[in-house]
Amino acid sequence: MELHDVATLSCNLLFPSLILLFSLVIWLKLVKKKNLNLPPSPPKLPIIGNIHQLGKLTHRSLRDLSRNYGSLLLLQLGYNPTILVSSADMVREIVKNHDVVCSDRPKTTSMDIMFYGCKGMCLGPYGEYWRRVKKMSVVELFSHERVQSFQFVRDEEVEHLVNQINCACLEGESIDLSEMLMSVLSNIVSRCVLSHKSDGCSKFGQLGKRILILLTSFCIGDMFPYLRWLDVVTGFIPSLKALSMEFDAFLDQVIEEHRALENHEENNHKKDFVSIIMQLQKDGMLEMDLTRDNIKAILLDMFVGGTETSTTTAEWMMAELLKHPHAMKKVQQEVRDVVGNKSKVDMEDISKMEYLKCVLKETFRLHPAGALVPRKTSANVKLGGYDIPSDTTILINIWAIQRDPKWWENPEEFIPERFEKSSIDFKAAGEIAENLDMTEVYGFSVTKKIPLHVQPIPRFQPALGLDQQRRDSTTSRRDRALDLINIWVIQRDPKWWENPEEFIPERFEKSSIDFKGEHFHFTPFGFGRRRCPAIPFGVASVEYLIANLLYRFDWKLAASEIAENLDMTEVYGLSVTKKIPLHVQPIPRLSV
């Protein structure tokens, strides 16, 4: 047979074989799926599935779907099966029983290109590398001391903003407060991360604006992988690559600047995240080797993760206060009473501002910056009695849960008072305490495998009493494990102990267990292992900024606007932001 004929024959055979193979794969998939008990799905269209039901305000459309079809749904978004979670009970089940399996993140094309193949922390898969970077960030970058050490940045940036507003007041102009909040908060984040400003005039600021646009643009290939080539033809992927190269050059320059300072004899510059990470790496304190790409991806994560979230929160907080003059008056009174005659608010004053904290919590509840938290399963898992296959995207509708009438009275209303005297806090549903690694090592006694890295906060010495005795009795249960009678097993025997695997000192008290609740209906910073590591940083920046604005100025809406009718229309993007910028008339307080 001629070579030509062989080629023709192979071609003739290839096509039918491919069809056969393809049909077999689809058939196998269908058979496999048939045996699974999948969550209910709303009706879907061929090819696009449920995409048409996402709407412009996706968080709201998804809430409506869950109201009609249930709090655990299977959506088909083009090619991607996606689980939609819309109840606090389901979040509790995830955190309590499947936190590790539900701790991956889905990747998108733009994230993959912009974030160095997701080599940072926000987007990387759950695993040893992610665990170490997260630990580094919690212990080294966002500890209480570190957040305090950046107070000089907050001071300078807020003072600069106050001066700008004062100038506008002299001219009698109204201001675009949204734009100003964006500038000041992105400057705070980017100066702490890499000592560069990122407001509209700076190079980093310009790059930052472009990245936000591209990250929220629709990418055809993410929904329909076989049409990925269209993203090249439309210019989407080339623009991503071009921007990524510009960012890369900028971050390289930042790292070189820090290297130069590092080698400088009189190096007394203030520390930022870049220099902290480089120092830890140099001192061999990181338990891993970070490549330059790793460092750049982490820096970008911090910048993108920190800017939009803080800005959105501050903007909604001011908007809600302007819309509710009673709350505005109450919070201003509190701020002014606490600060007295000083020229500005100090960080220490803020801990005394209880109502301000309630206003912030109520803002987080109604306007969580991460309205839909994305996760991905790394193995098959059973959720709410349904089978969720491995590699499935999970979207948790935090926005809907935080407005669920099951948990919140008048859920659509802005009522900061609901948090007064309540123990509900966004810190409760967290990884750190809940998922602290308790792996044991069997040796002379059963010891804790991972050393306990903690942040001591000095307090008055508590009297040693019953509490101490109770603690002793619980620890000794573990230490006696070497006795030949397996006390370890006996002391965890469900016949004798309720929830035998849990650490509950109260079981030794006479009174019954006081179950405090874990607030899975209030998780503006996410939950479980992947929870936001920067809560102290984000909260300190927003509280300090807003407290100063409330102290230094009175606020009126721009002419002809009535508080009641203030437009609160949302835009769904990286976060849910305010569509119409906040135009206001600041009035300086003469007595300050």
Ligand code: HEM
């Ligand atoms: C008001 C401010 C903020 C809010 C509301 C917020 C909210 C969130 C949310 C909802 C998540 C997802 C958590 C999950 O999957 O369960 C997250 C993750 C993250 N945030 Fe924040 N955040 C804020 C400020 C910041 C700041 C200032 C930074 C950095 C400077 C930051 C860095 C990160 C990082 C690195 C992650 C990824 C954590 C991981 O995947 O393990 N955030 N944040």
